[in-house]
Amino acid sequence: MDAITIGLDIAKSSFQVHGVDASGAVVVRRKLARGKVLEFFRGLPSAVVGIEACGGAQHWARQIAALGHRVRLLPARAVKAYVARQKNDAADAAAICEAAGRAVVREVPVKTVEAQAGLALLRVREVLVKQRTMLVNALRGHLAEFGVVAPRGREGVSALAERLSDPAVPALAQAACAALVAQVKALEAQILALEARLRQRHAADPASQRLAAIPGIGLLGATALALGTEPGRFDSGRDYAASLGAVPRQHSTGGRERLGSISRMGDSRVRGMLTAGASAVLKQLSPREGQPPAALAHSALGAWALRLLARKPWRVVMVALANKLARIAWAVLTRGTAYHPAGRPGPAAA
The missing domain is CATH 3.30.420.40 (ATPase, nucleotide binding domain)
Structure with missing residues (x-):
């Protein structure tokens, strides 16, 4: 044959x-x-x-x-x-x-066993976080039916757990909600254990450490970018950002360009982390009244985002910043350089 x-x-x-x-x-x-x-x-x-x-x-x-x-x-x-x-x-x-047999079809990179294991940590953590959110929502919903409510956030969950013995909550409901609280605590312990393993892996990976220095990337984003993508396959940061779906969808014909919402192609997890990171950066650049501006506002990236915010809607700037973060990540990974707040490429730390 x-x-x-x-x-x-x-x-x-x-x-x-x-x-x-x-x-x-x-x-x-x-x-x-x-x-x-x-x-x-x-x-x-x-x-x-x-x-x-x-x-x-x-x-x-x-x-x-x-x-x-x-x-x-x-x-x-x-x-x-x-x-x-x-x-x-x-x-x-x-x-x-x-x-x-078609050269125009772009391939999905084949990951090593080590990279697959690192991504498994990320994805299992993602599943556990979703399960924790479901349990917390169930706990809030059940206790709200008896008039027991608490603020949002982890402090609110702790407050709900302390109020399980409220006289307004029947004994049967207390037993049911106590099971939810126990599950939430178990999941939190497992999530912390996975995050400790992620930090351990991150400390041994120079590329991941360089990525984490970029504003909005962090531990999870750095791990996903370092293990889940191959920026070396792309000729430019623009192509790399496009592969992650952080560019407008095109529907052009007859010489007329029509751009829509982002294409959402590529790895949705990585794109979601970049978007969440961009959102966090913009929140730092938009302090509440009476608070001093973040130091990030004086960096090249922060100044660029602020100029864009002055003339574009917040969500449009968020997606544009996610695209910018992807391009910076491409430069950091392919050139082996460190992120420099002033916008100048710096040598990677030894």
């Missing part, structure tokens, strides 16, 4: 292979059991293997690449454009094979 491009549709236990030769003729089309996948690729000469970026794709990309093949992880949106008719495993594998 002389297949040079192979599309592999992966699942939990059933895998579909579609391969073509140099002329585009189909030379293999078959289904494989999970235990036979590596055996199949081990017996093939080096080929381009396309895999749709989905659950488990990173594992199979590393395993197949270790056998000497060139693996291309492809975004699901790019693969969908090549599905000819009905959706099934065979059609999906054929679409993946077609997309893998």
Whole structure:
């Protein structure tokens, strides 16, 4: 078999292979059991293997690449454009094979085991934070039905826990809400433990430390940018920011440019962290009445954001600042330089 491009549709236990030769003729089309996948690729000469970026794709990309093949992880949106008719495993594998042969389709980076483990810390923490929010909302809702309320924030949750024994709350409701409080405390302990592991990993990663020095990035954003993206694949910070979806969506024709809301392409987690960081920076630049301006206002980045705020809506500036942070992160990572508040590139710390 002389297949040079192979599309592999992966699942939990059933895998579909579609391969073509140099002329585009189909030379293999078959289904494989999970235990036979590596055996199949081990017996093939080096080929381009396309895999749709989905659950488990990173594992199979590393395993197949270790056998000497060139693996291309492809975004699901790019693969969908090549599905000819009905959706099934065979059609999906054929679409993946077609997309893998197209140089214009940008790949999803294959992550190392270490990077995947670091991202797992971030994503598990994200899940636990969501669960904590759900439990706190449930606790607030149940106690509000008995007239027990508290301010927002962590202090409010502590106040609610202290008021569980309020005479207005029946014994049955007290028992139910006590279970919620216990779960919240357990989740907080787990979240703190994960954050300690993230700080430990961050302390051993110079690139992550340089990113954390950028205003609005922080520990979580630095970890996500350092492990979840590959800025070296892009020729400029502008292209890097566009890959994260922090640019307007285009719908232009006939020489007329029409720009809409942001494209929201790329990693939504990284884009969300950049947007949240930009929001935090703008809040620092807009102190409450009577408070002195933040030191950030005297930096090149702060001055740029303030000039933009003077003529654009707050949310537009927030997205523009997120784009700016992505460009700065690209420069810091690709050039090995440290962030300088004055806007001048500085040497990375030894």
